[in-house]
Amino acid sequence: MIKYSNQTRILTAIDCIIFGFDGSDYKLLLIQRGFAPEKEKWSLMGGFLQPSESLDEAADRVLKKLTGLENVYMEQMHTFSKPDRDPVERTIAVAYVALIDIQKYKKQISNDFHAHWFPMNELPNLIFDHEEMVNMAKSRLRYKAALHPILFELLPAKFTLPHLQAMYESLYETNIDKRNFTRKVLSTNMLVKEKEKDKTSSKKGAFYYSIDKTQYKDQFQTVLNFIPRNEMPNANE
Amino acid sequence: MIKYSNQTRILTAIDCIIFGFDGSDYKLLLIQRGFAPEKEKWSLMGGFLQPSESLDEAADRVLKKLTGLENVYMEQMHTFSKPDRDPVERTIAVAYVALIDIQKYKKQISNDFHAHWFPMNELPNLIFDHEEMVNMAKSRLRYKAALHPILFELLPAKFTLPHLQAMYESLYETNIDKRNFTRKVLSTNMLVKEKEKDKTSSKKGAFYYSIDKTQYKDQFQTVLNFIPRNEMPNANE
Numbered sequence: 001m002i003k004y005s006n007q008t009r010i011l012t013a014i015d016c017i018i019f020g021f022d023g024s025d026y027k028l029l030l031i032q033r034g035f036a037p038e039k040e041k042w043s044l045m046g047g048f049l050q051p052s053e054s055l056d057e058a059a060d061r062v063l064k065k066l067t068g069l070e071n072v073y074m075e076q077m078h079t080f081s082k083p084d085r086d087p088v089e090r091t092i093a094v095a096y097v098a099l100i101d102i103q104k105y106k107k108q109i110s111n112d113f114h115a116h117w118f119p120m121n122e123l124p125n126l127i128f129d130h131e132e133m134v135n136m137a138k139s140r141l142r143y144k145a146a147l148h149p150i151l152f153e154l155l156p157a158k159f160t161l162p163h164l165q166a167m168y169e170s171l172y173e174t175n176i177d178k179r180n181f182t183r184k185v186l187s188t189n190m191l192v193k194e195k196e197k198d199k200t201s202s203k204k205g206a207f208y209y210s211i212d213k214t215q216y217k218d219q220f221q222t223v224l225n226f227i228p229r230n231e232m233p234n235a236n237e
Numbered sequence: 238m239i240k241y242s243n244q245t246r247i248l249t250a251i252d253c254i255i256f257g258f259d260g261s262d263y264k265l266l267l268i269q270r271g272f273a274p275e276k277e278k279w280s281l282m283g284g285f286l287q288p289s290e291s292l293d294e295a296a297d298r299v300l301k302k303l304t305g306l307e308n309v310y311m312e313q314m315h316t317f318s319k320p321d322r323d324p325v326e327r328t329i330a331v332a333y334v335a336l337i338d339i340q341k342y343k344k345q346i347s348n349d350f351h352a353h354w355f356p357m358n359e360l361p362n363l364i365f366d367h368e369e370m371v372n373m374a375k376s377r378l379r380y381k382a383a384l385h386p387i388l389f390e391l392l393p394a395k396f397t398l399p400h401l402q403a404m405y406e407s408l409y410e411t412n413i414d415k416r417n418f419t420r421k422v423l424s425t426n427m428l429v430k431e432k433e434k435d436k437t438s439s440k441k442g443a444f445y446y447s448i449d450k451t452q453y454k455d456q457f458q459t460v461l462n463f464i465p466r467n468e469m470p471n472a473n474e
Contacts, residue, residue: 003326007285009246012329048244051327055318079316079331081292089240090288092249094316147384 011091012049014058015130016074017137018067020102021154026120026170027102028134031066031113037087038127044134045115046093059096068110074098077137085129093129097137101154145171149190152211160198160206161185190215248328249286251295252367253311254374255304257339258391263357263407264339265371268303268350274324275364279355281371283330296333305347311335314374322366330366334374338391382408386427389448397435397443398422427452 018029033043047062049055055076063069074096081092102117109115118124126134145151151167165181185191192212197205255266270280284299286292292313300306311333318329339354346352355361363371382388388404402418422428429449434442 004248004285004328007248008288009248010286010288011241011244011246012249048241049247049318049329051245051247052320054320055316055329076315078313079292081286081331083289083291091241092286092292094318 008090011086011089012055013046013086013091013093014049014055014062015093015095015133016045016059016063017077017095017097017134018045018063018069018072018074019097019099019137019141020105020117021099021151021167022102022117023156024166024170027117028120028123029067029115029117030124030126031115033127034066034113041127042118042124043127044095044130045113048091049094055094055096059094063096066113067115068108068112069100069105070108072098072100072105077140078133080129080133082129093133095133095137097140099141099150099154142172152190155211158194158196158208158210160201160208162201162206164209188215245327248323248326249292250283250323250328250330251286251292251299252330252332252370253282253296253300254314254332254334254371255282255300255306255309255311256334256336256374256378257342257354258336258388258404259339259354260393261403261407264354265357265360266304266352266354267361267363268352270364271303271350278364279361280364281332281367282352285328286331292331292333296331300333303350304352305345305349306337306342307345309335309337309342314377315370317366317370319366330370332370332374334377336378336387336391379409389427392448395431395433395445395447397438397445399438399443401446425452 020027020029029045030042031045032040033046045063045066047058047065049058050061053061056074059074059076060070060072063072063074075098077095077097079092079094083090085091085093120138123131123134125131141150145168151171154167155164161182162178164185165176165178168181169176190212191209194208194210196208198208199205257264257266266282267279268282269277270283282300282303284295284302286295287298290298293311296311296313297307297309300309300311312335314332314334316329316331320327322328322330357375360368360371362368378387382405388408391404392401398419401422402413402415405418406413427449428446431445431447433445435445436442
C-alpha cells in the first residue's frame, strides 16, 4: 500500500520522569545528556522511538540504557508538542512517570550517564521543556497520592504515624495538623497498631503501625460514594 | 544546526473522542472517514499533526474541519503507538477527549463528513484501534465523573433527583439504590430544593432542584481529607 502523501514525518522522543523516596525525602533522578545539543547538561532520561517498538517498550529501553533501572512500573503521562521545544528539529516528547523506593533499586543504578538523585527542592536547570514536564508530573503525583494508596507502597513493613505524616507533608510541601491527620488516617481502618514503639525520635516514643492488606485497597479510594464500588473504573484504565 | 542522525521520523495523528449528553443519553460523535484506507468507514475525527502546530491546536483544527465544532474543551488523554496500528505506515495517535451538551452545539455540526451521534450501546465497528481509544476514554470519564462535578455542567438550571440519578446510572451502566442516592447527593449540600415540582413523569411529581454554585466546586471533590484542600492540585495540572 502506498504511504500517506503530503504529510510531515517527525521525531518522537520518550522522556522518563522517575521520582524516588529514600525513607524521608522525595527525589528526582536525572542524567547528564550524552549528545548534542545541551551535551552534559542535566536532563530527564530521554531517547527516540524506534520503528518497531511501542512507546511503553521505548520507555523501558531508554530508562534501562541510561540508568540501568529495570522492571520499573511507569505510566504514560502526557505528550509535549510545542513546535520549537527541541532546537535541533521538530520532536514531540511522550513523558512517562514512576515513583519508586530508592533503596530497592539502589544496586541497579549505573554510572554511565552520571545518573543522580536530586532533592526536589534542589533541582538543577534542565534542558528544553523538562522542567515543565517535571512540574506536571509533580502535580499528578500529588493528585493521585490523595486518592490512591501509592505512598503506602513506599513504607517499610512497620512505620510510625509521624513517619507517615512526614511522607505526606513532604510531597505536598505543607504542614498537616497532627491530631487531624492521626484521627483521619486511623478512621480508614487500614492500619494495625503494633505492640512495640519506636523510641529513636522521642523519649515517649511512637507506636509502630503496619498495614492491614485486606482492607487498604478497598478503603483508601474515597470516590463519590453513591457510585457502587464495583462499578468504579481504575484511574489507569 | 544539523538534524539528529539515524533516527526514524514518523507520522503523528490526532484523534478526537467527543462524548455528548442529550438530556437523557450519552452518545459518541463519529464521522465517515474521507480517505483511504477504510474510506467511508466510521471513525473518530482524525488528522495529522502539521509542522507548525501543537497537538492542542491540531485537535481543535481537526475537530472543526471534520464536524464544524468550535470552542470545545478537549483534554489530551493518551498516545497510542502499536507499530502496526495503521496499516498504511507507522503512525502514532494522540487521543483527545471531551464531554459536551449535544443541544448546545447542535447548530455547529456540519454534514460534510456525515458526523453522527451514536448511542454508546449501539456503536458501529470503528477503524484501526479506535474502539480501544473509546473504551479507555469511557473508563476515564467514569473515573473523573465520580470525583469531579463534570456531569453537573450538563444539567439544565432546574432538574429532578430522578433525572440526576438517571445521568449517573446511564454513565456507569448500573442501577443505584434510590434512597442511598438521594441521601448521599443531598448530604453534599450542593443542591437547593425549588418550590415547584415536575409532574410530567408521575402524579405525585418530583421536586425540582438547582445547584448552589458557591458550594458545589468546593464540596464535590472528595479527596482524602487529611490533605488540606488548598494544597490539592487539580486533576488536569
